[in-house]
Amino acid sequence: xxxxxxxxxxxxxxxxxxxxxxxxxxxxxxxxxxxxxxxxxxxxxxxxxxxxxxxxxxxxxxxxxxxxxxxxxxxxxxxxxxxxxxxxxxxxxxxxxxxxxxxxxxxxxxx
Amino acid sequence: xxxxxxxxxxxxxxxxxxxxxxxxxxxxxxxxxxxxxxxxxxxxxxxxxxxxxxxxxxxxxxxxxxxxxxxxxxxxxxxxxxxxxxxxxxxxxxxxxxxxxxxxxxxxxxxxxx
Numbered sequence: 001x002x003x004x005x006x007x008x009x010x011x012x013x014x015x016x017x018x019x020x021x022x023x024x025x026x027x028x029x030x031x032x033x034x035x036x037x038x039x040x041x042x043x044x045x046x047x048x049x050x051x052x053x054x055x056x057x058x059x060x061x062x063x064x065x066x067x068x069x070x071x072x073x074x075x076x077x078x079x080x081x082x083x084x085x086x087x088x089x090x091x092x093x094x095x096x097x098x099x100x101x102x103x104x105x106x107x108x109x110x111x
Numbered sequence: 112x113x114x115x116x117x118x119x120x121x122x123x124x125x126x127x128x129x130x131x132x133x134x135x136x137x138x139x140x141x142x143x144x145x146x147x148x149x150x151x152x153x154x155x156x157x158x159x160x161x162x163x164x165x166x167x168x169x170x171x172x173x174x175x176x177x178x179x180x181x182x183x184x185x186x187x188x189x190x191x192x193x194x195x196x197x198x199x200x201x202x203x204x205x206x207x208x209x210x211x212x213x214x215x216x217x218x219x220x221x222x223x224x225x
Binding site for chain 1: 115146150151152153154155156201203207209213214215216217218219
């Protein structure tokens with residue numbers, strides 16, 4: 001079993017839809033949780049990061065962490081065609097020795 | 112600032128050949144790392160460095176060597192290329208090891224080993 005599980009999709013939604021992306025993990029020592037966006041043939045870029053449990057909002061993006069369920073989510077409101085990309089979750093322990101990435105979910109937002 | 116740069120963008124090797132993937136950053140970042148990205152596997156850490164002269168192994172270090180003689184450069188060496196090393200390689204940097212909120216990735220090097 002992988003330490004971080006992420007549904008690879010692909011996920012296709014119409015413009016304006018609310019998108020929900022999720023990851024589960026098995027290592028209870030993970031404390032920092034990140035979401036990266038990766039456009040085709042580009043390097044990942046950090047979208048959001050959260051510490052421990054709770055929610056964090058940044059514009060149309062909301063990240064949620066539920067440590068009791070070992071489950072993290074990224075919500076995208078009013079999705080746009082420019083949001084079409086692969087979204088990677090990542091998580092690490094306090095000392096960043098063990099950063100682990102999910103396999104990525106490929107999202108397409110259709111106009 | 113150019114950020115994190117990687118060369119070459121593409122490379123094809125034959126089994127047994129060696130090569131060096133170059134990575135440079137101009138942000139005066141102490142922490143640099145190398146990842147490989149394979150379909151269905153996500154990014155996996157190969158080696159990392161917390162500063163000039165200091166390197167350590169990540170999750171999948173076998174078959175790769177690194178050195179860090181300057182703050183700016185962090186080359187990755189493939190000693191004897193194998194088809195299993197066909198992958199996309201990303202270099203990343205951040206101000207420090209714990210700077211989770213400011214890790215920058217390079218554009219990647221696509222490597223094919225025949």
